[in-house]
Amino acid sequence: KNEVEQSPQNLTAQEGEFITINCSYSVGISALHWLQQHPGGGIVSLFMLSSGKKKHGRLIATINIQEKHSSLHITASHPRDSAVYICAVVMEYGNKLVFGAGTILRVKS
């Protein structure tokens, strides 16, 4: 079993829909990242959070440390949101990131 599990693996949405991507982890962490990667492209850090909720534009990230679960929400989705979204946890001891497999999001117009 992977230490970081994401769901769904693939997601197709219609423009304007509300999108949720989930991340569960089984290890002790000090923080959690949500990352975005476009095909053949680099990696952009969307959020780093260790508790509660963060919002940036149409993106919202939440984390529940007790339940070892985080969600990334996209409101009013747009085709330019199409990308791979990756959950990565910062291990409790040491700084290395452990990554989920990613969620491939496609938003159709």
Added chain:
Amino acid sequence: NAGVMQNPRHLVRRRGQEARLRCSPMKGHSHVYWYRQLPEEGLKFMVYLQKENIIDESGMPKERFSAEFPKEGPSILRIQQVVRGDSAAYFCASSPPGGGGYNEQFFGPGTRLTVL
């Protein structure tokens, strides 16, 4: 303030050659991390360095791979005698000093290595 820089962006090597990948962290950052993304696979941690020190190399293959982050200049990931299985995207990330795991990591654009 420039972001994390990596070069080259694309690198082609023949089997048996050496590959050198460079990473210049963001200004003021003294922590560097290297990650590898094999085709159709997720990202995997390779090594974590601070200036002149390797802090965690638990993700580095035991042979042919080495990394350094000298006092001056970029961090270098070196792969000797490359094989086709080394073909991947190699990403570097950096974070500022202090703060332990609470410091956000900022990623470079990656180097895509192709071994012929």
